[in-house]
Amino acid sequence: MPDAHALNATLRGVLRLASLTSSNSDILAALGAAHQIVAADSHSDAPGLEGALRLGPDLNIDVAALREARPDLVLASLSVPGMEKVVQAVQDAGLNTLVLDPVTVEGTLDDIRKIARATGLEARGEALIQDFRAELARLRRDVPRPPRVLVEWWPRPIIAATRESWVTELLAALGARNALEDLEGRSRPLTLEQVRAARPDLIVCSWCGAKKLRPEVIEARGLGVPVVAIAESGLGRPGPRLLEGARALRVALDGLSLA
Template identity: 75%
Template sequence: MTGLHVFCGPQRYTPRMLRPPRLASLVASNSDILAALGAAAWVVAADSHSDAPGLEGAVRLGPDLDIDVAALSAARPDLVLASLSVPGQERVVQRVRDAGLEVLVLDPISVHDTLADIRTIGHAVGLADRAEEVARTLDAELDTLRLPFSAPPRVLVEWWPRPIIAATRESWVTDLLERVGAVNALADRAGRSAPLTLDEVRAARPDVIVCSWCGAKRLRPEVIEARGLGVPVVAIHESGLGRPGPRLLEGARHLHAALESLVPA
């Protein structure tokens, strides 16, 4: 299921309310979207991974997969924003629903879905015009980053090293790579991500491996280099590749810079 937008709860926020909505964000990508919309100050509660500017006043709820629902309820949000882009968050969503809170659940798997989610969140919080501007700008700026490869390089984006987990076909990474002129080396493998053996990584024939470990305090591309595949490895923080929101532009710019040297003279 893609592009899932589910509200539940006793009351949906509408722009006719006399005060800004009290918002809660359970994943960093949604917090990034709210910050881009200028609504970070409306966030009364957020997961501990969210690092968007303007969240200083938000109650921290713990990791995105271990949300303190009691603390969330105590923050009295009008709307809770969740996302199934974080594997396993569906269990958190059920607990939020059981608490009687109104929740908007997003489920992006592509850049197109991400642009739609920016617009959906903007509409939900009364900032539709600003959301349209953010989405259009992101889309246009991504278009400027395409490199003129005669044969698109095959790129493998690694989310975790042990076991090796990498982005597969149903990931926004596939679209993002296409926007810069490359291809996902695992585009023939179904799903959003998959564990891989070293032989499977070798069989994918990547020209470049991207180290973008989710939740890692420090990226260590030398760990990937030590596998002996003889493939260039670049490090790009997961905030640029692992969050389906406006910061995908950062990831695309890093990909562009990393791949530019591969363009034939």
């Protein structure tokens, strides 16, 4: 829920928003509030941010510039590793913040609800959540043996999504399994032998922050496992664009031939 500062801002007129992560910018855009974003990190690419002041990369936010933008509410997310220091600096600057930390798909949908409430867009938020649930249910693929999927966030060292990641729940909703669901944590570095031991039926190249995805790098490891590329915007951001990743995953899963 918004605090008194945000509520007073709402009464004065349009709430001035700042977003420090791409996932929150995506949520605001899906809620129809992109035009209220007065400042955003340089990675955010949601439509409607043309007039927003750019604050630099999410882990190197220009807090002084953020303060000068006079936001009524700043949205941050600890889903970006290392974001804690940025959040502390923003709070030390006296800015009103809403800090999210989703781990699962359900947690992501709950964050959509929190942002919708904080911005006075509850009805839009509920509609967005219901549409998300309905499409994800339509994408489910039931097979005798759920395929094991490994989602790779970075190639050197190999870093992939483990149990406490929205990837695990997203794959389960599609009728698949996270090949690393037995490993605790949100993600972790892996050796090539650990990747092999996970016995993936499919490896997804979804490198975070990479200008170009190169699935051929993964194929060159000689594991003999099919590799597909899915943009980080579809799998690495806990927000409505996870549906983009789910659609791409469904296509990839349909193309598998399992023994």
